[in-house]
Every structure is written in structure tokens, then in C-alpha cells.
Amino acid sequence: MDDKFDCIIVGGGIAGLSAALTLAKANMRFLLIERGEFSGAKNVSGGVLWGNDLNRLVPNYWEEEDAGFERFIKHRRLTFADHESSFSLDFKSAHYEKPPYAGLVVLRSKFDNWLAGKVEEAIAASDFPEESFIATNILVEEVIKENGKVVGIRAGEEQFFADCVIIAEGVNNLLTRQIGLQDDYVPADYMATGIKEVIRFDQKVLEDRFQLKELGGMSNEFVGASITNGIEGGGFLYTNRDSVSIGLVLSIKDMREKLKKSGKSIYDVLNDFKKHPVVAEMIEGGEIVEYSAHVVSMGDMRVMPKEIYADGVMLTGEAANLLMNSGKAIQGMDYAMHSGILAAETVVEAKKAGDFSANTMKNYRAKLENSYVLKDLKNLQGAVHLLHDKTLMNDVPNLVCDFAKQFFTIKNEPTEPTRKLLSRSINKHSSYMDLLKIGLKGAKAL
Template identity: 70%
Template structure:
């Protein structure tokens, strides 16, 4: 058997699995390598996979009785918090109920394993059913380079040769650095720590508590008190019989304020609204991992070179512009585009950067880079102290006074709002924030 592959993919996360699916369906001979015991074994994250690209990989996935996803999202909520109160913007609509769903909640250890099974099915149906592989429990030590071109990978004492390499190793970009596509040092002020607990309930209790019908689900983002004064925000996603509750917090800000991820998460859970929300639940999982802030300045200078390209978190493709935390959908689309680029390179017999530059062009033409470029001002604004401190405090203070009825003469709303503004900010600051918001969104 010729041991040279058309492509070797490093990492069986969403980006790597999406790339593998496209390669398998186009009769490419490839090797997908994962260091965990199975796809998803090393991935502790989860959340909402937005968009409809999943249906492109697994048509009619929603018809499977035991698919890899938890619930579809038809209920969105953004919550401002101070130490006593919450004030939410809430939207729920039946137009989200029809598949292909615009967002599905996933637990990555389950979802990635399920998607890997679908990739294996595609391999089995391809012309290279006996020569393409998903290899788990293998750590890639090095991308083999010759004349500055990727030629294969080394794992331990073994070498595997290929025409191209897709690096989808995630945010801990060791191989990206090794091949010269990422700086040796990424500033901490561009990185966040994600902390999450999975809390189990009786399924009926969970569905009653969050007003869920069938497999409908809710996503809830939190701004303000959630992070105890540290840059970042909170989230809650409903799974089948659990919720994912957690935070993303700035690494640099957390270090300067001498706070730990565990302490901030406990602070969040002690809020009276969160305490009521999780009452009776059992914590069955705790995890933490590094994520990008969505600032494009942390992206590698280049996403490709001769014989190699970067997908997903390895390319720091993530954004939170206030509407949603997007990363998994970016990973999936970049994996698809990366694989399509490799297929074209094989057709042309040219895996050099001259051909692989089409990957960056296609990525730029997609919603991924268009959103990253268009909403950078929103990313920066959301990470400003005004947005995770002053505005939530102002909104909640106004809500408390507006909704309090105490058998006293009731003030006009504008007077109540003015009092809250005077206490927590100023009209001039609000004008500046409003202008920034209008410009960035």
C-alpha cells in the first residue's frame, strides 16, 4: 500500500471532522489524527453550533433518534446583572422550530464522537475505504517540513507522508508555531478562560423550569455581575437533561485582579437569580479551557503556506459581537473550505501556497471573515469596563425603581432613568456608548 496520503488532518474537533467529511465524499485518501481516545475526548467545551452548515455534513440530522446534538434553539435571552437583580431582553419564536435549525446545543464530547461516526460512514462508502483512516490516541509531535513545505507528520518514531496538512489542533497552537504560521507568544489580553459546569436535572424538571417543549432549547448570555468585575460574561445553555452554565473571563484582567476561574464561577452561582435557576441540580462535570477573545489581532499573520493550512481555533476564528458567541460554526465552515481547497490543489497537482491561497480568499468571501472584520468594533466595545460594569448596573438599577410599587407617588420613567444614569454613569458617556454601538453593530 502506498503510504502517502493526499492530506493529513491534525485534530478531530469540528474543523477537522468537517474537513474529513468533505475529503471522504470526494474520494480523497486522508489520515485524520486525534490525540484523545476518541473524537471529543479532549474537548471539554460545548454550547451552540449556529447556522445550517451541519445539515450540509449530515443531511436531515434532525431525524436521527439519538443524534449528537442536545436541543435546537428557539429561545434567546440576553441578561444584564447587578448584585441583586437581572434585567433581560427575551426573544422566543416558533419560526426557529423548523429544521434545518439555526442553532443546536451540543456537548462536544458527545457531538464530536457522533460526527466522527458519520465521517467513518463516508470513508466506508469512498474509493479509499481501506486506505483512509481516523487514528485516535496519537499525538503529533511535528509537522515534517522540507524546503519550508509541509511533507508529512511525525508521531513518536513513525513518520507519515502527505501532499498536504490541515492543522486543526485548537487554540493551543503548538504545530502552528512550529511551521511558522503563529507567533511564539500570544498576548494574554487577547485570550480568555472559559469555565463551565454541567448541571443535571430530572428532564421534566428542566423542561418545566425553562419552558421547553419537546427538543426546544434556550441560550442565555449574561453581562455584568456574572464575572465579579472581571472582563467577560456568562452563559447558560439547556441540554437534554442538563444545563451548561459558565463564564468566559479575561486572563490578563483576572490575573491583575487576583481572581481565579473557580472563585468567579462560584460568585456567579451565588447570585440570587442563578441560585434559584440551578436549585436542585447536580454538578456532574467541571471544565476550563483557553479561548480567543475574538480580536482579529490574535489571528496568525497567514493561514497557509506551502502544503499546510490552519482551520478553526488553530486560526483563532471566533467572535462575540453581543448577538452570540460564535466559534464552532466558524470552525465547521473553515474545515469545509479548507478541504475544498485541498481537493482543488490535488486536481491541479499543486499544493504550494500559490494554490492554497484560495483558502484565505474563500474564507474572506465567507461570512466567517466578513463577520470578524465587520464586528471588530463590537468585540472591543463588549470588552470595555462600561459594558461589563456600568451599563448592567445602570439597567438593573432602573429596572428596580421602575418595577417597584410602594404606595408612594410614582415618578415619571424619565426621572427614574435620570437618577440611575446619575448614579452609575452620565448622559455623555451613554451618548458615546450609543454612538459606538450604532457604529459597531
């Protein structure tokens, strides 16, 4: 074999594994390096993998007995909460039961490991079964450049060389910064902390409690100051096979300020969320089996790397800040998968053209621009910024719950007109002017 690979992939998360699977199927010779003991060992996610890209990578994946996912999404709920109540938008549909599913609840340690198995299978079936590898437990410390072009990587004393490198190192993108594609300093305003627990139940208890049938599952997002202790952010709960993933995503900047004032820790904030009367009922009797925390981008394009390619290199997934939280869902895994596939397709084209310079790598950017990833990120930036709005995040949930409490309470007294009830709730928790402003912002954003 040549002493150099067609491609080296740094990071065996979803972006890296998706790139690897695409390369293996195209008979490319590559080395994927993951610092964890196995793919998924260091990954944290809430997490719902949205969309159908997985079917592109592993056709009819659902036909496998244990296809790496926990449940498919059949039931979605967005909950606005005050300190004692909740008001939800609730959507459940048999439409979601047909594969390929619209969303899959995954536990990353299991899912990434399964996907890595698919890469190994594809390598074995390729023209170069002995010349492509997944190497784990190795930390890439440096990206090697020669004459301005990326030509390989260094891990400890070892150096490996390739025609190009795909960086799929996730949100803590030290190598991306090392090669100058991202500024060293990313302000905390643009970053959040995700904190999550996996709580296990007897499977029958879980299925009865959440009305789950077979592999159907539920995703529930929560909004309101009483969910997050007033910190900018939100909560989530997703049903796995016999557990739930529950957690919070909190703005780092706001969290620092608020925790300093309250003297609480982030664990206290998570525990308060779990004690919320509506949430406590959902998780009662469960046993915590996993705890994790991870930085997550907030999806603000202002902190995207200056460029996502250069001579001999491409950035994928969260290393390129490809994440969006538009309020409807967190999308990071689907973006990671799609960008990994597109970067790998660009490697195949570069190999054919015999040109791994920026001139070919720029096709990756064009592909991403034409895909839902950058289209959505650009088009929905207004919605991303809207989630910082205090009226929407704090006042609206209080207002909605206050109004619902009055509206749904039947007393042995004459009923007040609904408009009066609504007006009282608006004046108590916000103002017509603030609601008008947020309405206009929302109309512009969506």
C-alpha cells in the same frame, strides 16, 4: 496503496472532522490524527453550534434518532444583572422550530464522537474504504517540512507523509507556531479562559423550569460585574436534554489582576456566579456531573496567524484564531466547521490541479474571505472591542437593573416621572457623557 496520503488532518475537533467528512465524500485518501482517546474527549464548549453548515455535511441530520445534539435553540435571552436583580432581553419563536435549526446546543464529547462516526461511515462508503483513517490517542509532535514545503507529520517515532496537511489543533496552536505562521507569544489581552460545569436534573424538572417542549432549548448569556466579580467577560447557561451547561468566559489579563487583588480563585468566581440570586434559582437541585476549563480566543483579529496557508498546509478553526464574540453569541464551532469544509474543498482542487503549493492553498484564504467567517470577523471587530468597555460591561447592567427596580415598583405614593427615575439611575451608575460615548462606539461598531 501509495505510501502517502492526499491529506493529513491534525486534530479531531469540529474543524478537523468537518474537513475529514468533506474529504471522505470526495474520495480523497486521508489520515486524521487526534490526541484524545476519542474525538470530543478533550473538547470543551459552552456550546451552541450556530448556522446550517451541519446540514451541508450531514443532510437532514435531525431525522436521525440520536443526532449528536442536545436541543435546538428556540429561546434566546440576554440578561443584564446587578447584585440582586436581572433585566433580560428575551426572544422566543416558533419560527426556530423548523429544521434545519438556527442553533444547536451540543455537548462536545457526544457531538464530536457522533460526527467522527459520520466520517467513518463516509470512509466506508468511499472509493478508498481501506485507505483513509481516523487515528486516536496519538499526539502529533512535529510538522515535517522539506525544501520549505509541509510534507507530513511526526508522532513519536512514526512519520506520515501527505500532499498537504490541514492543521485543526484548536486554540493552543503549537504546531502552527512551530511552522512559523503564528508568533510564539500571544499577549494575554487577546485570550480568555472558559470555565464550565454541566449540571444534571431530572429531565421533567428541567423542562418545567425552563418551559422547554420536546427538543426546544434555551440559550442565556449574562452581562454584569456581579456575574463575573468585576472581571471582563460574561456568563452563559444553555439547556441540554437533561442538564444545563453553565459557565463564564473571562479575560485572562483582567482575571489575573483582579484575582490577585481579591485573593479569590477562578472556581470562587464561578461559584459566586452560581450563587447569584437569579442564577441560583435556575440551577437549584441539580447535580454537577462535569467540570472543565479551556482557553478561548477573544476574536481579536490582531492575533490571527500571519497567514492561514503556506506550501502544503492550511490552518482551520481556532488554530487560525477563527472565533468571534460580538456580544450576540460566541461563534467558534460554526467557524471551525466552515473553515474545515473550505480547506478540504481546496485539497480536492489541489489534487485535481496536481499542485499543493501555496499557489493553490491560497484559494483557501480566498474562499474564507468570501464566506461569512472572515466577512463577519472583519465587519464586527468594533463589536468585539466594545465588549472590553467597562461602561457597557459593568455600569450599564447596574444602571438598567436600578432603573427597572424603580420603574416596576408600585408604591402607595405619588409616582415619580419616568424621566426622573432614569436620570437618577444614570447619575448613580454612570454619566450622560459616558453613555453618549458608548452609544457612539456602539453605533459605529454595529
